[in-house]
Structure formats: structure tokens, C-alpha cells
Amino acid sequence: MKDRYDYIIVGAGSAGCALAERLSADRGNSVLLVESGPADKNPFIHMPRGIGVIANPGSKVIWEYDVQTGGNGPSERWFRGKTLGGSSSVNGMVYMRGAPMDYDGWAAAGCEGWDWKSVEQKFVELENHDLGAGESRGGHGPLRLTTHPKGDALFDDIIAAGEEMGIARVADVNNPKTTREGGLGYQPTTRHRGRRESAAKAFLTDAKTRSNFEIATETDALRIEFEGKRAVAIRLRSKDGAIQSVRADKEIIVSGGAFQTPKLLQLSGIGDAALLRSLGIDVVVDAPNVGKNLREHRHTDLRLRVKGNSQNASLSGKRAIVTALRYFLFKSGPMSHAAHEVGGFAKSSDDLDHADLQFGLMSLSSSVDKAGKIGLDPFPGITFVTYFTRPESQGEVRIQSSDPDAPLYVNVNFLSAEIDRKKFVAATRWNRRLAAQPALTKWVEEELLPGPAIQTDEDILANAMSFGGTCFHSAGTARMGTDDKAVVDCRLRVRGVEGLRVCDTSFFPTLVSGNTNGPAMMAGLMAADFILSDHAHSA
Numbered sequence: 001m002k003d004r005y006d007y008i009i010v011g012a013g014s015a016g017c018a019l020a021e022r023l024s025a026d027r028g029n030s031v032l033l034v035e036s037g038p039a040d041k042n043p044f045i046h047m048p049r050g051i052g053v054i055a056n057p058g059s060k061v062i063w064e065y066d067v068q069t070g071g072n073g074p075s076e077r078w079f080r081g082k083t084l085g086g087s088s089s090v091n092g093m094v095y096m097r098g099a100p101m102d103y104d105g106w107a108a109a110g111c112e113g114w115d116w117k118s119v120e121q122k123f124v125e126l127e128n129h130d131l132g133a134g135e136s137r138g139g140h141g142p143l144r145l146t147t148h149p150k151g152d153a154l155f156d157d158i159i160a161a162g163e164e165m166g167i168a169r170v171a172d173v174n175n176p177k178t179t180r181e182g183g184l185g186y187q188p189t190t191r192h193r194g195r196r197e198s199a200a201k202a203f204l205t206d207a208k209t210r211s212n213f214e215i216a217t218e219t220d221a222l223r224i225e226f227e228g229k230r231a232v233a234i235r236l237r238s239k240d241g242a243i244q245s246v247r248a249d250k251e252i253i254v255s256g257g258a259f260q261t262p263k264l265l266q267l268s269g270i271g272d273a274a275l276l277r278s279l280g281i282d283v284v285v286d287a288p289n290v291g292k293n294l295r296e297h298r299h300t301d302l303r304l305r306v307k308g309n310s311q312n313a314s315l316s317g318k319r320a321i322v323t324a325l326r327y328f329l330f331k332s333g334p335m336s337h338a339a340h341e342v343g344g345f346a347k348s349s350d351d352l353d354h355a356d357l358q359f360g361l362m363s364l365s366s367s368v369d370k371a372g373k374i375g376l377d378p379f380p381g382i383t384f385v386t387y388f389t390r391p392e393s394q395g396e397v398r399i400q401s402s403d404p405d406a407p408l409y410v411n412v413n414f415l416s417a418e419i420d421r422k423k424f425v426a427a428t429r430w431n432r433r434l435a436a437q438p439a440l441t442k443w444v445e446e447e448l449l450p451g452p453a454i455q456t457d458e459d460i461l462a463n464a465m466s467f468g469g470t471c472f473h474s475a476g477t478a479r480m481g482t483d484d485k486a487v488v489d490c491r492l493r494v495r496g497v498e499g500l501r502v503c504d505t506s507f508f509p510t511l512v513s514g515n516t517n518g519p520a521m522m523a524g525l526m527a528a529d530f531i532l533s534d535h536a537h538s539a
């Protein structure tokens with residue numbers, strides 16, 4: 001590693017990889033990409049269902065958090081990616097983009113340039129879709145997308161059940177009309193030829209050979225260093241514990257993800273002044289909203305015992321070995337599936353002008369045994385996973401110590417907003433309506449979860465944390481905006497200092513209507529445009 005670069009990016013996740021590729025494409029820029037985790041060599045990263053192995057406690061490729069859910073529920077163990085590709089290397093590979101209204105809402109709140117028409121162009125640039133290029137779809141970008149193949153009778157009947165409810169069968173669930181009106185179809189995924197297509201795969205495979213680009217894995221960014229109000233260097237700790245300051249002549253961009261980005265800002269003196277002083281950290285900018293506005297999707301699950309076509313058996317016991325072998329030989333079979341085979345959007349009530357629910361089918365089902373261990377059910381089961389797409393509950397992430405290795409405080413405050421409670425109930429009822437359609441009566445044997453005893457709105461809410469979970473879409477903790485409380489401005493520059501930006505899901509002012517990997521990569525492309533044009537003008 002050299003002692004100075006033009007640009008230093010902290011975090012080789014979804015956004016960081018996309019940004020690094022774009023900045024280093026100009027050989028006149030020297031770029032350093034710093035990543036806490038190791039290179040993505042573990043073969044289970046690349047096997048789509050390898051997630052069951054790499055997400056285990058103690059895994060070297062994940063960050064683990066103890067998260068307060070809000071209310072009286074027990075805390076939950078959440079994780080994020082810690083390797084090249086970040087969370088895109090450990091996620092469920094469901095590829096969604098969000099709805100035009102999400103981005104148009106950001107623009108209407110003052111952030112010009114973030115309207116749907118602008119971000120849509122970036123999605124098109126990003127995508128190499130197996131459905132080919134279309135009006136709102138890319139066919140030539142770096143990110144190879146594969147739609148789950150047709151042909152499974154149960155999956156097809158789930159889409160047919162949607163049709164019986166008046167929900168269109170669609171070829172591309174990301175089409176803007178589908179995100180508005182609703183529609184179910186086979187799930188587009190970040191997979192290619194049976195392997196995970198992470199941000200590292202899409203953006204670093206070619207870029208890493210560039211002589212102006214360096215990647216430092218197993219290296220932690222501990223603190224941003226300032227001269228006056230200008231961010232000038234990053235304090236780094238390498239694998240062997242050596243500490244080094246590396247200068248950025250142009251900019252530092254923090255892409256550590258929605259938990260680690262606010263943490264690094266706070267450790268560097270950008271945060272709530274009272275909190276920072278109480279921990280002995282010198283204040284660079286009093287920015288009380290760093291770490292606030294944490295947004296997350298909470299899914300409600302309908303676990304069903306079915307008559308067949310579940311993947312439970314082929315992923316359990318001795319058959320799992322055969323399934324894994326099939327995967328390693330042919331890159332096919334259940335080990336090559338993403339989290340959802342079927343997905344899409346729906347309206348929880350016909351009078352809505354926009355879809356408000358996202359649905360995903362998991363072709364397996366799991367339960368917790370008497371010893372508290374989670375395992376696949378010993379019978380055929382599937383799970384409907386549905387969530388309200390635009391939650392308003394807000395939580396918080398904050399440091400509890402000036403020690404960078406100390407655990408973070410995370411409280412997501414699920415269902416604290418009235419609308420989220422109302423929609424959680426609506427989503428739970430919607431799952432049941434789908435399962436009750438004629439197309440599915442020949443498949444469904446029994447509802448296992450929430451279970452027949454849970455019927456009233458009160459019952460559903462009282463048990464909400466026990467039949468669903470986090471979608472791992474955390475965002476919002478370094479909110480973009482034009483108001484005094486925003487952490488970054490609309491070009492992602494940290495307010496109150498110079499030479500520092502944030503580029504990851506932390507800046508999202510609200511959650512988008514869908515999964516967040518695609519939007520994070522899109523953000524990396526947007527940020528690259530801002531940075532390159534700002535420096536072209538200042539040169």
C-alpha cells in the first residue's frame with residue numbers, strides 16, 4: 001500500500017465496488033479500496049445456498065450484531081457481509097430496484113437528480129438481464145441477472161393463485177408498471193450460470209488488474225483524519241495489527257454499509273456532540289442525526305405444510321450431500337436457487353393507487369426445535385414472505401465506546417409507526433388470502449405459522465416478532481437531504497466538512513420498495529458521476 005491516493009473508498013460492498021470500478025476506470029485517478037473482510041475465496045460464497053454455511057456464528061465473512069427489535073421482544077442476531085462484495089456476497093440474491101415513486105419522493109423532497117428517470121438510466125447501465133434489454137431494462141451492463149426458470153408446478157400455481165386474486169402474471173417484476181400496479185412472476189436474481197453474482201464479481205473482476213487501483217483486504221478503517229474541516233487521511237489497521245495513515249488527495253468515500261458507516265463517522269468526530277464528548281471523542285461536526293433514521297423491512301411469514309415440490313428434503317441430511325455434489329458438478333439444483341423463486345408486488349387493498357406489499361416464495365420451511373436450533377422441517381413445506389415496502393418506523397445505530405472493536409448499539413424500533421402495524425396485519429392477511437386461492441388448494445395441507453390460533457389484529461401484532469424477520473435491508477443512518485438535519489447533501493457530501501462523502505444504503509432518506517442490493521449498486525454509479533464531474537470542474 002502506498003501512503004497517498006487520489007480517492008480512498010472504505011468498504012468493498014455493493015456500493016463501494018461499483019464506485020471503485022467507475023473511479024478507477026480513468027487511469028489518471030489512483031484509487032484505494034479498503035475492506036475489513038478477507039477476499040471472497042470461500043466457495044460457499046459463490047454457491048447460492050452456501051449462505052447456510054457462511055452465515056454461522058464466528059464466520060470470517062460476516063459482521064454480527066445484537067439488534068434490539070423495539071418493544072418488549074428479545075434481541076435478534078443480524079449479520080452483514082464482510083468480504084469483497086460486502087453484503088452482496090452473503091445476501092439472498094433477489095434482484096429488485098424499488099418503485100419510481102420512491103426515487104421521485106427523494107427528488108420531490110429537494111434532491112434533484114434522484115428522480116426515477118435519472119436513476120432508471122443507472123439501473124439500465126448496471127444490468128445485463130437474461131430477459132434482454134428493454135425499455136426499462138439493461139442488457140449490456142456488468143451485473144449478470146438470471147430469472148428463476150419456469151417449469152415447477154407448485155411455483156406456477158402460486159403465480160396462478162395471484163391471478164385468481166386479480167394480480168397480473170408478469171415476465172419482469174421490476175417493470176415500473178408492476179411495481180405500481182402489482183404483478184407476480186419468476187424472480188430475477190443476481191446469479192449467473194448457477195453462481196452468485198456479487199458486486200465484487202460484477203465490478204472488480206476486471207478492474208482489479210488496473211495499475212492505478214489497489215484493494216486492501218483484511219484492513220480496517222479506524223478513523224478519518226481531518227486538517228481543520230477537511231478530511232485528508234484514513235487511519236488503517238492491517239491484518240497484523242500495524243497502524244498506518246493513508247492520505248486522500250481528492251476525497252474519502254465511506255461505503256461501510258448502514259451500520260458501519262455511521263460508526264466510522266462517529267468514531268471520527270461526526271455525530272451527536274454530547275454522545276461523542278461522553279466517550280472522549282473530539283467533535284469535528286455536531287451532527288446529531290448520524291445513526292438516526294434507521295429503516296428496515298420486516299417480513300411476515302406464512303409457513304405451509306404442502307403435498308410436494310418443497311426443497312426441504314433435498315437440502316437435509318444425506319440428500320443434502322447429493323444435492324451439493326450435483327451443484328459442484330453441474331451448478332444446478334436446489335443449491336443454485338436464490339432465496340425466492342417467485343416474487344413480485346401487490347396491493348393490500350384494491351383502492352390503493354400503488355402496490356404496498358412485496359411477496360417472495362421460499363420453496364422451503366424451517367422451524368426451531370426444543371433445543372432452540374433452527375432446522376428445515378422433516379416434511380415438505382414452503383414459506384410465503386411478505387412485507388410492507390415503505391415502512392416509517394425509525395431506529396438508531398450508535399457507538400458505545402471510542403474503541404472501534406466495541407459492539408454497536410442497534411435498535412431498529414420495528415412497528416413503532418402506526419402505518420407499519422396496520423400494514424403488517426394487512427400483509428399477514430394477504431398471505432393467507434393467496435394460500436386460500438383455488439389454484440393452491442391441491443397443494444396446501446396445513447398452515448403452520450402464524451397458525452390457526454392467531455386471527456385477530458391484536459393477536460397478529462402481539463406475536464409479530466415470532467413469525468417473520470428482518471429483510472436485512474437496513475438503510476437511512478446518514479440521511480441525504482436539503483434540510484439542516486440531513487447528514488449528507490444531495491451529492492452525498494457530508495455536511496459541515498470537505499473531502500468526504502457517504503455512498504451506501506446509509507444515505508437513503510427512506511427505504512425503497514424492494515430489496516436494497518441493486519439500489520446500493522445504482523448509488524455507486526450515481527456517486528461516481530457526482531465525484532468525477534465535481535473534480536472535472538474544480539481541476
Ligand SMILES: Cc1cc2nc3c(=O)[nH]c(=O)nc-3n(C[C@H](O)[C@H](O)[C@H](O)COP(=O)(O)OP(=O)(O)OC[C@H]3O[C@@H](n4cnc5c(N)ncnc54)[C@H](O)[C@@H]3O)c2cc1C
Binds near residue numbers: 014090339
Ligand atoms: C443476509 C442478507 C440477505 C439479503 N438479501 C438481499 C436480497 O436477496 N436482495 C437484495 O437486493 N438485498 C439483500 N440484502 C441487502 C443488500 O445486500 C444490502 O442492502 C446491500 O448489499 C448493502 O450495500 P452497501 O454497499 O450499503 O453495504 P455492504 O454491501 O454491506 O458493504 C459494506 C462493506 O464495507 C465494509 N466495511 C465496513 N466498515 C469498514 C471499515 N471500517 N473498514 C473497512 N471496511 C469496512 C464491510 O466489511 C462491507 O464489505 C441482504 C442483506 C443481507 C445481510
